[in-house]
Amino acid sequence: MLSKSQAKIFFLGGTLVTFAIFLGLSWNSLSNEVPKKTHEENLSPQVISGKHIWEKNNCMGCHTIMGEGAYYAPELTKVYERRGESYIKAALMSKTPWAPRGRKMVAYAMSEQEANDVVAFLKWIGEVDLNGFPPKPDLKK
């Protein structure tokens, strides 16, 4: 029967081994995969500024990107491809709450430049290789 000291070795040994593997895999992902899959060369100052605006307004508090965030408003990973630049800018620059089908978005009344930065960020997000996410609706007629 398992003794307490054996149980302790199982805990400490298992933790160390899996953590070492985790660090190795993480290092590989961050140094080899991320630069290619996210097209890091396209991370322009404008895209980074867009990310700042995205975070400053907690857009993830309603929307998701890359499937992460809240589930109150649409997934925005492919929004640039789906809606195009002018639609996105209209939503961001609107002085009254943007409310398609009645559900209200906060009226951010962004300047043209801020809206352009967010669009650049969303365009960059749309080009990241996400291993096939979001899935194509296979039952769509």
Added chain:
Amino acid sequence: MKYKSQKVAYWFFALSILLLSLQIIYGFIMAFAHMGYDVLHQITPFNTARAVHTNLLVVWLLSGFMGAAYYIIPEESENELVSVKLAYLQLVTLALVGVVAIIGYHFNYWEGRKFLEIPRPLDWLVVINVLTFLGIILVTLFKGKKQTTTSLVLTMGLVFAALLYLPGMVWFDNQTMDSFFRWWVVHLWVEGVWELIMGGILAFLLIKITGVDREVIEKWLYVIVGLTFISGILGTGHHYYYIGVGKIWLIVGGIFSALEPLAFLAMALFAISMYRKGEKKHPNKIALSWTLGTAIVSFVGAGLLGMAHTLPGVNMYTHGTLVTAMHGHLAFWGAYGMIVLAFISYSMPNLTGRKYYDSNAGLLAFWLSNIGMVGMTVAFGVAGVAQVYLERKVGLDFGDVQKEIQVHFAVLAVCATFFTTGIGFYIYEFIKYGTPNDEALEKIAS
């Protein structure tokens, strides 16, 4: 209670329950918004309510863990807390940081990163606060007469939780890197080191309630936390499927996530078998219900529902939908909400000296809150599965799908009312116990 300084725990529990009540209010705001009644949009838009709801969750649980640690560590190490004044100062500053953060969220003062919305200057105050807490706990523990496995596992969980907060404070230009390290905090907390905290508290409760030999309970505690880390660390991979890193994470995350329920299954079997093995019949039946409840509900909510949602082929469709909210609610409730409430139920008679064990209100609190939360989980599940099918399979527009599933949020609100009534009974009981006093100390000592 055996040591005077354990009384500090009471005030952390009171803060914990107060924040839980607020969290529920913001939950209702969001449920009504989903039903189409976003009446508070001007003052509390959805993203504010959401940030407040999830952050209050984290802070009430942390406050509960801290209270539990302030109760457990003196008793386990046989030593008074080294500084009660510092502990009270830590409580007050924790509450202040929390209040400032919550008010800030109403005025666009936040960081906009899911679960880690607290703005950077406040992050540093959190760090100072947690370091103070850990200082008190560590000095008390290592100056004490004994360092038991239970207290070491609990303390290890608390120390790691503090360390893992740091990767979340680094700024990255690349959203993928940002997300990658955000999960080091969020995932490695809830599916890693918080389980150590839960395991430590659970072991303490089982030792006290069942009377089973400490050596047996602590041996299995090692096995459980071992299973937690072996599955949970590489299980982080299930957050890396679709964020811009390689496909290796689909395999690693898929396999190790499928193992994650084992830790929770072990925890449930452990609690039940210790209960059956125990010869001591502790009179605190309410605490026993919560203790067994947390072990079982965490297995269902965190273990089974988590696994169902993290299989890569399923997650491709359910990722970023209400299915996540379904799993999230029962997992946090079962694993962490219930362990905190279990501990409060156990400690209150000891802190106040009021041997008030088997009340109907206490039982109603347990059953109503659990039935309510299971109902909420089902409502989220039905809404989530319908959303996945209509949006991800059939390709309907997001807004059209939301209209279709509105009705499930009415069901959610009804179940949430049951839940809230249960919590109402819990608060009634808590208040009825009164405040801790030194008479309680003498009664037990004699």
